[in-house]
Amino acid sequence: MLDDFFIRALLAGIGLALTTGPLGCFVIWRRMAYFGDTMAHSALLGVALSLLLHMNLTLSVFAVAAVVSLALLLLQKRGTLSTDALLGILSHATLATGLVIVSFMTWVRIDLVGFLFGDILAVTEADVSLVWGGGILVLLAIVYLWRPLIASTVNPELAAAEGLEPERARLAFMLLMAVVIAIAMKIVGILLITSLLIIPAATARRFSASPEIMAVIASLLGAVAVAGGLFGSLRFDTPSGPSIVVAALAIFLASLLPFGRRDHGAIANAHSGGDSR
Amino acid sequence: MLQTNAPDRSTLVSLSAAGLYRKGRWLVRGVDFSISRGEIVTLIGPNGSGKSTTAKMAIGVTRPDEGEVRRVAGLKVGYVPQKLSIDWTMPLTVDRLMTLTAPLRGREIDAALEATGIRHLARAEVQHLSGGEFQRALLARAIARKPDLLVLDEPVQGVDFAGEIALYDLIKTIRNSTGCGILLISHDLHVVMAETDTVICLNGHVCCRGTPEAVSRSPEYLRLFGARAGQTLAIYSHHHDHTHLADGRVLHADGSVTDHCHPDDGHHHDDGLPVGRAGPMRIVHTHGPDCGCGSDHSNPAAAGGDNAAEKRDA
Numbered sequence: 001m002l003d004d005f006f007i008r009a010l011l012a013g014i015g016l017a018l019t020t021g022p023l024g025c026f027v028i029w030r031r032m033a034y035f036g037d038t039m040a041h042s043a044l045l046g047v048a049l050s051l052l053l054h055m056n057l058t059l060s061v062f063a064v065a066a067v068v069s070l071a072l073l074l075l076q077k078r079g080t081l082s083t084d085a086l087l088g089i090l091s092h093a094t095l096a097t098g099l100v101i102v103s104f105m106t107w108v109r110i111d112l113v114g115f116l117f118g119d120i121l122a123v124t125e126a127d128v129s130l131v132w133g134g135g136i137l138v139l140l141a142i143v144y145l146w147r148p149l150i151a152s153t154v155n156p157e158l159a160a161a162e163g164l165e166p167e168r169a170r171l172a173f174m175l176l177m178a179v180v181i182a183i184a185m186k187i188v189g190i191l192l193i194t195s196l197l198i199i200p201a202a203t204a205r206r207f208s209a210s211p212e213i214m215a216v217i218a219s220l221l222g223a224v225a226v227a228g229g230l231f232g233s234l235r236f237d238t239p240s241g242p243s244i245v246v247a248a249l250a251i252f253l254a255s256l257l258p259f260g261r262r263d264h265g266a267i268a269n270a271h272s273g274g275d276s277r
Numbered sequence: 278m279l280q281t282n283a284p285d286r287s288t289l290v291s292l293s294a295a296g297l298y299r300k301g302r303w304l305v306r307g308v309d310f311s312i313s314r315g316e317i318v319t320l321i322g323p324n325g326s327g328k329s330t331t332a333k334m335a336i337g338v339t340r341p342d343e344g345e346v347r348r349v350a351g352l353k354v355g356y357v358p359q360k361l362s363i364d365w366t367m368p369l370t371v372d373r374l375m376t377l378t379a380p381l382r383g384r385e386i387d388a389a390l391e392a393t394g395i396r397h398l399a400r401a402e403v404q405h406l407s408g409g410e411f412q413r414a415l416l417a418r419a420i421a422r423k424p425d426l427l428v429l430d431e432p433v434q435g436v437d438f439a440g441e442i443a444l445y446d447l448i449k450t451i452r453n454s455t456g457c458g459i460l461l462i463s464h465d466l467h468v469v470m471a472e473t474d475t476v477i478c479l480n481g482h483v484c485c486r487g488t489p490e491a492v493s494r495s496p497e498y499l500r501l502f503g504a505r506a507g508q509t510l511a512i513y514s515h516h517h518d519h520t521h522l523a524d525g526r527v528l529h530a531d532g533s534v535t536d537h538c539h540p541d542d543g544h545h546h547d548d549g550l551p552v553g554r555a556g557p558m559r560i561v562h563t564h565g566p567d568c569g570c571g572s573d574h575s576n577p578a579a580a581g582g583d584n585a586a587e588k589r590d591a
Binding site: 213 | 333336337338353354355356358361363364366367368369370373377378379422428
C-alpha cells in the first residue's frame, strides 16, 4: 500500500512542516502573512529565470525571493506608499512577470499547475535531502537568533537599546523565509506555501504558554496536517498539496471548539497565587 | 538633593549639539546634556517636543543627524519605552518577559518582581495585565538586568497617584543601591521626581534646565499632594528667556523677535539666582498660547505685559 513515492512524500512534507512551524509563528507575531504571500508569489519569477538562464531552480527561487524582500525593505524606507500597497504591487507583478516570461519560452513545456499547487508525490530522494538539509539549517539559524528575533518582534527599539541589533534579526528572518519558500515550492506549491506557515502556528496559539512552546506545537501540528493530508489524498484520490492545507484547516477548526480553555485556568492561578503584598 | 552629587562620577552618556532630522523638519536640535553614574536626569516638555526622540538618541536607537552622542564602551541599558503593545498572538507571561533581551537567574527575576510589587503576577499573560501592572512589569524587566543606565519613558503612565509615588520611591532606591544613571521622561510639565538632579525642558531644543524645588517647601502643593508626596515629588519652575509665538517666530526676553531660536537659547547656566531653588513657588511658564504644552496660559493680550514683567522678576 505504502509505495516508495509515498514514503518520500511523507518524509519531505514532515521535514518541511517542522521548519515552517517556528517560522510561521514569526509570520503571525510580526503580522507578515501578506508579506510571506508576496515572497511566495515571486517564486514563479524565480522559476522563469531559472529556465531562461539555465540556473538551479531552488537557488534561483531563493535569489528572487530574497531580492523581493530586500526591495520591499528599501521601498518601505522611502515611505511613499503604504506597505500593503507595495506588497500588492510586488506580489502580483512578480507572479505576472514570471508567467509572461514562461509564455515567451515556447521551447520549454512546464507543469504550471505543479509549480502553483505543488507535486509532493513526485519528490525525488534529492528533494527529500534538500528539504531536510535546508530545514535543519533554517532551524539551527532560528535557534541561534531566537532571542534577538523574539525581542525585536516584541519591540525593535527595546531590542536596539539593549544591544540586540533588530535590523540584523529582521534581515536574517527574511532570508530564512526565502530559503523555506525555495524548498517548499515543490511540495505545496507557490499559492499554498503561506498556509503551511500560518495555519499550524495560528492553531498552536491557544495551547501555548510561551513563544517557545508555540513554535514546537506549530511544528508538530504541521507534521500531523501533512500526514493527514497525504493519507487523505491517497484514500480519496484528491490533489495532495491542497489536501494537506485542508487537513491543517480541519485541525485549526477543531481547535476552536471550546474544550479545556487552559488560558483561563492560567489567569485564575496567577490571580489566586498572591503571595507578596 | 544636590549633595549626593559626588564630583568624581563617570559620565555614561553625553550629547553635544545633537539633532535629529526627519521628513523635512528637525524633531530636536542642539541638545546638550550628559548623564553620569548615580545621576537622575528628567526630561520634560509638551507633546511632540522631542523627549522620546532625545532619549532614543542617547541610547543609540537612532543616530543623530548632527552633533554627537557618546556612550561609554559596553554601556548596559535598561529601557522602558513609552509605547509597547504586545500582540495577543504571542503567548508571553510576565516571567518570560523578564528574559526578553538577556538570560537571568530565577532569583534575579523574583527580586525584580518583588521590588515592583507584581510577584503574584509572574505567571500571568502580559496581555491580561492592567495598564499599571504592565508598566510595573516593564520596569521590573528593565531593572532585573542591572543596567548601568536606566531609561524610563513615562514610567508612571496609567499608574494611580499612590502607585506613582511608590514607583518614584522605587526608582530612587534602585539609584541608591545600584548607582546606575537614570534618564527619566516625565509626562507632567511641572511635577518631577524630587531626587532629580537635573531637569531639562525640551521644546524642539533645550528650552531651559535647572534643578527642581522640593514640593514640601510649598504649602499649597503640600496640601494638594500630602506630606508623603513631598518627599518624592518636586516642582520645576520654568525660566524661559523666550516665547514661541503663534506664527512660529520667537519672542525673546529682551523684546526682540526672531524667526528661530538661537542654538544657545534657554541655556541658563544658573547665572544670577540659583534657578528653581530660591524663586517663588508659583509656576512661571511663558510658552505661546498654542504651544500645546497643557499649561494654563494667561490670555494672549496680557502675554506681552504683566506676564513678561513677572517672568523677568522670576
